[in-house]
Amino acid sequence: xxxxxxxxxxxxxxxxxxxxxxxxxxxxxxxxxxxxxxxxxxxxxxxxxxxxxxxxxxxxxxxxxxxxxxxxxxxxxxxxxxxxxxxxxxxxxxxxxxxxxxxxxxxxxxxxxxxxxxxxxxxxxxxxxxxxxxxxxxxxxxxxxxxxxxxxxxxxxxxxxxxxxxxxxxxxxxxxxxxxxxxxxxxxxxxxxxxxxxxxxxxxxxxxxxxxxxxxxxxxxxxxxxxxxxxxxxxxxxxxxxxxxxxxxxxxxxxxxxxxxxxxxxxxxxxxxxxxxxxxxxxxxxxxxxxxxxxxxxxxxxxxxxxxxxxxxxxxxxxxxxxxxxxxxxxxxxxxxxxxxxxxxxxxxxxxxxxxxxxxxxxxxxxxxxxxxxxxxxxxxxxxxxxxxxxxxxxxxxxxxxxx
Amino acid sequence: xxxxxxxxxxxxxxxxxxxxxxxxxxxxxxxxxxxxxxxxxxxxxxxxxxxxxxxxxxxxxxxxxxxxxxxxxxxxxxxxxxxxxxxxxxxxxxxxxxxxxxxxxxxxxxxxxxxxxxxxxxxxxxxxxxxxxxxxxxxxxxxxxxxxxxxxxxxxxxxxxxxxxxxxxxxxxxxxxxxxxxxxxxxxxxxxxxxxxxxxxxxxxxxxxxxxxxxxxxxxxxxxxxxxxxxxxxxxxxxxxxxxxxxxxxxxxxxxxxxxxxxxxxxxxxxxxxxxxxxxxxxxxxxxxxxxxxxxxxxxxxxxxxxxxxxxxxxxxxxxxxxxxxxxxxxxxxxxxxxxxxxxxxxxxxxxxxxxxxxxxxxxxxxxxxxxxxxxxxxx
Numbered sequence: 001x002x003x004x005x006x007x008x009x010x011x012x013x014x015x016x017x018x019x020x021x022x023x024x025x026x027x028x029x030x031x032x033x034x035x036x037x038x039x040x041x042x043x044x045x046x047x048x049x050x051x052x053x054x055x056x057x058x059x060x061x062x063x064x065x066x067x068x069x070x071x072x073x074x075x076x077x078x079x080x081x082x083x084x085x086x087x088x089x090x091x092x093x094x095x096x097x098x099x100x101x102x103x104x105x106x107x108x109x110x111x112x113x114x115x116x117x118x119x120x121x122x123x124x125x126x127x128x129x130x131x132x133x134x135x136x137x138x139x140x141x142x143x144x145x146x147x148x149x150x151x152x153x154x155x156x157x158x159x160x161x162x163x164x165x166x167x168x169x170x171x172x173x174x175x176x177x178x179x180x181x182x183x184x185x186x187x188x189x190x191x192x193x194x195x196x197x198x199x200x201x202x203x204x205x206x207x208x209x210x211x212x213x214x215x216x217x218x219x220x221x222x223x224x225x226x227x228x229x230x231x232x233x234x235x236x237x238x239x240x241x242x243x244x245x246x247x248x249x250x251x252x253x254x255x256x257x258x259x260x261x262x263x264x265x266x267x268x269x270x271x272x273x274x275x276x277x278x279x280x281x282x283x284x285x286x287x288x289x290x291x292x293x294x295x296x297x298x299x300x301x302x303x304x305x306x307x308x309x310x311x312x313x314x315x316x317x318x319x320x321x322x323x324x325x326x327x328x329x330x331x332x333x334x335x336x337x338x339x340x341x342x343x344x345x346x347x348x349x350x351x352x353x354x355x356x357x358x359x360x361x362x363x364x365x366x367x368x369x370x371x372x373x374x375x376x377x378x379x380x381x382x383x384x385x386x387x388x389x390x391x392x393x394x395x396x397x398x399x400x401x402x403x404x
Numbered sequence: 405x406x407x408x409x410x411x412x413x414x415x416x417x418x419x420x421x422x423x424x425x426x427x428x429x430x431x432x433x434x435x436x437x438x439x440x441x442x443x444x445x446x447x448x449x450x451x452x453x454x455x456x457x458x459x460x461x462x463x464x465x466x467x468x469x470x471x472x473x474x475x476x477x478x479x480x481x482x483x484x485x486x487x488x489x490x491x492x493x494x495x496x497x498x499x500x501x502x503x504x505x506x507x508x509x510x511x512x513x514x515x516x517x518x519x520x521x522x523x524x525x526x527x528x529x530x531x532x533x534x535x536x537x538x539x540x541x542x543x544x545x546x547x548x549x550x551x552x553x554x555x556x557x558x559x560x561x562x563x564x565x566x567x568x569x570x571x572x573x574x575x576x577x578x579x580x581x582x583x584x585x586x587x588x589x590x591x592x593x594x595x596x597x598x599x600x601x602x603x604x605x606x607x608x609x610x611x612x613x614x615x616x617x618x619x620x621x622x623x624x625x626x627x628x629x630x631x632x633x634x635x636x637x638x639x640x641x642x643x644x645x646x647x648x649x650x651x652x653x654x655x656x657x658x659x660x661x662x663x664x665x666x667x668x669x670x671x672x673x674x675x676x677x678x679x680x681x682x683x684x685x686x687x688x689x690x691x692x693x694x695x696x697x698x699x700x701x702x703x704x705x706x707x708x709x710x711x712x713x714x715x716x717x718x719x720x721x722x723x724x725x726x727x728x729x730x731x732x733x734x735x736x737x738x739x740x741x742x743x744x745x746x747x748x749x750x751x752x753x754x755x756x757x758x759x760x761x762x763x764x765x766x767x768x769x770x771x772x773x774x775x776x777x778x779x780x781x782x783x784x
Contacts, residue, residue, distance in 0.1 A: 324481050325529035328413075328439065391528040
């Protein structure tokens with residue numbers, strides 16, 4: 001039974017290659033914060049994982065602090081929270097206490113863990129937020145961000161690469177311009193979809209905080225990291241014990257952290273081959289779709305995209321139904337995020353990116369691992385072709401020329 | 405099973421209750437490839453009603469359905485039907501109440517959403533038939549497909565299914581239709597299905613949080629007005645006409661009378677409830693609109709534009725035993741019926757379903773039309 005996993009942006013799936021190094025830990029996962037040696041051994045492995053993430057991301061532990069937590073959602077929450085908590089990094093003594101005086105600026109295509117958080121901060125604390133939408137073909141520029149930033153801006157957040165479309169944002173250029181004009185603004189980058197997919201020194205982006213996720217790289221789910229420039233004052237989001245240098249209370253998720261660290265190590269050693277593998281699959285998939293599925297449209301945004309993601313639309317067909325049909329043929333893809341009940345929502349990031357809601361509703365996201373067998377892309381394309389026929393074919397859409 | 409022609413992939417509507425759970429399990433055992441689908445028709449997070457009283461379509465019910473699907477080993481999905489459900493069921497429900505009638509949303513949900521849209525969408529991924537956990541049966545005869553009451557008369561749900569199209573019956577399965585409820589529960593228990601002992605759903609799913617609140621939010625029917633006699637003499641105040649149904653005796657709120665009072669008519673224009681003695685409620689005949697003939701012969705006959713008459717058993721509400729009537733179909737397609745022996749309360753807006761004289765087969769049905777006998781409009 002053929003099955004094709006094309007949802008690596010949701011979860012990469014744990015790397016086979018790290019399993020043999022993980023299994024010996026199974027019955028040795030004692031409390032890493034304990035005085036005794038068996039606990040210290042776990043702590044040493046956690047520190048190695050920190051080192052491995054530092055090396056893969058380029059954020060050296062001399063200049064950055066790496067805090068392990070439950071995932072990028074927690075990392076994003078922590079990053080925003082520390083900007084608005086009294087005593088936090090950006091509250092100088094004697095500054096106004098009214099939080100409504102403060103402001104957040106983010107791109108409009110951020111992950112829900114940022115956008116929903118921004119909504120919450122607005123409702124709960126009255127903190128204003130400005131969303132930066134892409135500006136035609138020039139997409140996201142420093143200028144488009146600076147238009148919204150003012151002295152009251154505490155934090156600017158922009159993602160490295162969009163999870164739905166794979167669009168890479170020019171974070172370094174934007175951050176540089178912002179820092180020149182507003183040196184006190186904290187800049188946060190949700191870089192989850194960039195790690196292990198491009199050759200990038202993330203310290204060179206010039207941002208203050210970065211969020212990463214373990215299972216998007218090839219580790220276990222339930223582990224992530226917030227990377228902070230040294231000097232940012234400690235404001236834990238989850239309070240309790242003094243684990244992770246007081247930054248994150250609660251006993252560390254040691255199996256998760258170890259899997260994350262081992263994935264970082266493996267990916268760093270094989271980065272070129274991994275990126276090349278992803279790129280080859282992308283070219284092949286685009287080629288196959290072009291040949292076999294006439295009428296398919298590609299949702300390509302920005303100058304550069306990560307190499308493992310392809311967002312496409314099948315005009316006139318419903319993404320929700322397509323996903324079911326694909327699943328029944330064991331082709332696993334996605335469209336938008338899923339809410340708790342499992343009901344798929346039209347990808348809001350696609351609309352924010354510039355699609356019409358109707359186009360977003362017929363858009364699917366395919367994202368693959370570097371080692372997904374090549375022939376699986378042929379199988380997937382044949383299945384897409386067959387489903388399109390079964391659903392009555394692609395209906396031409398009235399092109400409105402709004403896609404950059 | 406009478407459907408020899410159906411093979412392979414079948415969509416089975418799973419509410420998270422025991423009947424549809426067992427239906428899915430039986431299909432799997434019979435060698436079909438059931439695909440479980442729950443229909444999200446109402447967003448409880450947005451519209452309220454997320455408490456334990458919600459009877460289906462709540463996140464908890466989806467969790468139950470998902471567990472059952474995993475247990476019996478079939479794929480399972482949640483489909484969003486919110487938009488069409490609002491348009492085709494809820495809007496009509498609200499509108500019917502606004503007109504002073506008593507709606508029957510389950511009929512609309514079955515006809516327009518479950519057996520039409522679900523079928524259409526499922527055909528897109530290769531499902532040729534739709535199955536549900538309804539207590540009803542489909543029988544193939546020479547003349548075509550016939551819709552019958554479920555074997556368990558106490559649980560029979562054929563009343564809610566009269567709107568199905570005959571050609572749809574050919575691709576519809578009711579796997580528990582031959583069973584009684586006890587057997588269904590027993591099968592669920594034996595198989596260890598997590599829904600085996602789940603209580604029956606009673607309320608209309610989307611007003612599980614309370615009909616009064618729902619109507620208050622969506623209509624202006626829930627304002628006080630007068631309860632009057634047939635002569636227009638005020639007796640008391642009511643707290644909203646939608647709290648009343650024609651034929652209702654209890655809870656009218658007029659005490660101290662020798663003869664019990666019944667709701668005779670609801671007058672939305674004047675926001676009045678007209679009450680009277682039981683005799684005043686009596687009527688010998690009634691009219692039915694939005695008729696759908698399910699029986700192939702009657703359907704054929706009705707298409708000829710020739711008037712015809714026949715005798716049938718009319719069921720006028722859920723759990724009504726049915727009474728003998730003489731049905732006449734006019735050349736225009738209009739349908740009226742007159743009671744043969746005893747009469748029964750006619751609540752406008754409710755479904756009138758005609759069964760054969762054995763009270764076994766659904767011949768067709770429609771909506772009871774309002775009749776203004778006592779309101780101002782009638783006396784003018």
